[in-house]
Amino acid sequence: MNTPTAPDAMYRNDEGLGLWEHRGKVAAVGVGHAPTARRWDGRPETCVGAISIQALRQAIDDAGVAPEQIDGLVVVPVTTTGAFWEEGKPLPMDVIESFQQTDDPLDGVAKLSAEWLLANMPELTNVKFTMYGPGCMSNALNVAAQAVGDGLTHTCLVVKSWHNFEGRYYQSGANAEEALPGTAAMTRLWGGPASYGTALQFAEYCRKYGKTHEMMAPFMENSRRNGLMFPEGYWAQHRPEELGREDYLAARWIAKPANLFDNDIPIMMSGAYLFSTAERAADMKQKPVYILNHASSNARPRSLTPTLDEVEAETARTARKIYEGAGITADDLSFENMYDGFSLFHQFHLEGLGYRGIKFGEALDFYQTDISIEGPNPVSPSGGNVGSGRSRVWMHTDCIQQLQGRAGPRQVTGVTPEVAVSGGPMPLGGNFTVWSASPD
Amino acid sequence: MTKQGVVPDSFSEPFWDAANEERLVIQNCRDCDRLQHPPAEACRECGAGDSLEWKPVSGRGTIYNYGVVHDCPVRLLQKDQPFNLAVITLDDDPGIQMFSHLPGTPVDDVPVGAAVEVIFEPTANGQLVPEWRVIAD
Numbered sequence: 001m002n003t004p005t006a007p008d009a010m011y012r013n014d015e016g017l018g019l020w021e022h023r024g025k026v027a028a029v030g031v032g033h034a035p036t037a038r039r040w041d042g043r044p045e046t047c048v049g050a051i052s053i054q055a056l057r058q059a060i061d062d063a064g065v066a067p068e069q070i071d072g073l074v075v076v077p078v079t080t081t082g083a084f085w086e087e088g089k090p091l092p093m094d095v096i097e098s099f100q101q102t103d104d105p106l107d108g109v110a111k112l113s114a115e116w117l118l119a120n121m122p123e124l125t126n127v128k129f130t131m132y133g134p135g136c137m138s139n140a141l142n143v144a145a146q147a148v149g150d151g152l153t154h155t156c157l158v159v160k161s162w163h164n165f166e167g168r169y170y171q172s173g174a175n176a177e178e179a180l181p182g183t184a185a186m187t188r189l190w191g192g193p194a195s196y197g198t199a200l201q202f203a204e205y206c207r208k209y210g211k212t213h214e215m216m217a218p219f220m221e222n223s224r225r226n227g228l229m230f231p232e233g234y235w236a237q238h239r240p241e242e243l244g245r246e247d248y249l250a251a252r253w254i255a256k257p258a259n260l261f262d263n264d265i266p267i268m269m270s271g272a273y274l275f276s277t278a279e280r281a282a283d284m285k286q287k288p289v290y291i292l293n294h295a296s297s298n299a300r301p302r303s304l305t306p307t308l309d310e311v312e313a314e315t316a317r318t319a320r321k322i323y324e325g326a327g328i329t330a331d332d333l334s335f336e337n338m339y340d341g342f343s344l345f346h347q348f349h350l351e352g353l354g355y356r357g358i359k360f361g362e363a364l365d366f367y368q369t370d371i372s373i374e375g376p377n378p379v380s381p382s383g384g385n386v387g388s389g390r391s392r393v394w395m396h397t398d399c400i401q402q403l404q405g406r407a408g409p410r411q412v413t414g415v416t417p418e419v420a421v422s423g424g425p426m427p428l429g430g431n432f433t434v435w436s437a438s439p440d
Numbered sequence: 441m442t443k444q445g446v447v448p449d450s451f452s453e454p455f456w457d458a459a460n461e462e463r464l465v466i467q468n469c470r471d472c473d474r475l476q477h478p479p480a481e482a483c484r485e486c487g488a489g490d491s492l493e494w495k496p497v498s499g500r501g502t503i504y505n506y507g508v509v510h511d512c513p514v515r516l517l518q519k520d521q522p523f524n525l526a527v528i529t530l531d532d533d534p535g536i537q538m539f540s541h542l543p544g545t546p547v548d549d550v551p552v553g554a555a556v557e558v559i560f561e562p563t564a565n566g567q568l569v570p571e572w573r574v575i576a577d
Contacts, residue, residue, distance in 0.1 A: 179445030182452030
């Protein structure tokens with residue numbers, strides 16, 4: 001089996017497409033998460049491949065389906081954004097030889113292929129459809145939803161995993177060299193950290209609207225609070241520490257105005273879901289959560305880094321696509337669960353959606369009101385990456401669990417969970433899914 | 441502060457050669473009469489690849505925005521932390537941005553909106569790189 005990357009036709013990138021043709025006919029049912037860790041400890045049973053299998057098996061069990069019923073698998077093949085296996089570093093042969101291997105010895109250790117998963121999950125005997133949704137779970141969910149809707153698979157697993165090795169993100173490879181190739185040098189010589197672009201947009205936002213970094217504190221407190229009620233998350237499992245206003249504001253700068261807590265913590269994790277047709281989902285163990293639409297953003301800035309104008313234009317365009325395909329308006333959203341890693345761009349997603357009627361420049365004021373899960377305007381009930389570590393997955397799990405009514409102590413109580421949207425990552429460039437407790 | 445050296449490749453060579461002559465050139469599409477930076481193999485507006493040229497620009501610009509880097513991933517720059525990292529827009533086309541460490545400007549005391557002019561600084565291997573300096577009143 002040679003797994004292709006999803007073609008452009010799988011995504012809904014444009015405005016004016018009308019209602020999604022499979023609206024309400026695809027459902028998420030099962031959820032699976034492997035235990036998290038700050039870094040890989042080098043053991044076979046904790047490598048990124050092993051935890052992926054763990055999450056997938058949990059999703060299968062959670063949905064209550066027999067493995068042989070599964071005929072599709074959508075995988076995010078990249079398992080890091082900044083922790084790479086250094087060139088020349090000896091391969092972990094004891095780990096590699098603990099599994100069925102593919103042609104790439106780092107498969108299952110520093111990356112993940114569909115072939116590796118199928119070779120090491122012999123119970124998946126009937127998978128005939130595999131596809132890569134590159135980048136994030138948000139992307140893979142769009143691919144899986146479209147694939148199920150199109151009839152390419154009727155019972156499909158989706159998985160996104162992250163590895164994290166010893167050492168610091170982004171500090172090896174070209175960043176450790178004495179010189180850069182000329183083309184890369186034109187943009188990379190100045191040494192901006194990963195959050196620098198977001199920090200710039202936030203700085204421009206604060207100047208334009210008269211806001212401050214301090215105004216982020218309630219959002220950060222709320223997100224960590226929600227994360228500590230997410231038993232699958234890193235902070236809940238390993239460091240059950242609240243994030244108070246003073247703690248947040250005293251943190252060291254990374255790229256001012258982005259501080260340490262504005263940057264999500266890299267971890268080992270894996271999250272998986274089981275998607276199916278609405279008909280089949282009706283007979284599964286968990287309540288189906290119906291997908292009303294998926295939408296994508298693939299905008300590019302005119303030059304090196306997005307301006308605030310470009311960000312606001314694109315988040316508004318993304319929201320129009322989300323609402324149009326789902327046949328809903330902002331008023332239908334029970335809560336808000338957009339991406340937050342980096343935290344300083346969460347308000348761009350929020351404002352683009354027009355959640356609770358807020359307009360550009362108003363989100364930080366909104367953060368000063370009741371945004372808790374108990375209130376009428378929940379913001380990021382998942383807690384996101386701020387609350388549970390770098391995964392780009394939590395908001396999806398939370399939407400599904402909230403609409404199934406099994407979010408536990410995180411369950412929203414100030415609103416009835418009926419319709420939600422989750423997605424990301426970036427204001428310019430991301431994928432979004434609209435979830436509903438009912439198919440229409 | 442000394443940046444990593446630069447090893448020009450065939451695509452970027454005209455930009456770096458010009459920098460060594462203390463000239464700033466930006467990729468331009470002749471058909472669209474439109475600058476683009478970072479450069480690409482084709483015009484992002486019309487898609488043509490055969491109408492691209494390297495066009496001299498004035499070397500005047502404006503500080504559009506900035507952040508202060510306290511935790512830099514580039515090893516060679518870490519000893520200079522914290523440092524300014526600004527976005528400059530060109531007077532020739534304010535849609536075109538360039539990065540700058542703003543030599544001579546105190547850390548986190550950056551006059552957003554101020555006029556700047558290009559200068560050229562040596563990198564670790566002697567290749568000159570465009571940088572930007574605030575124009576005194």
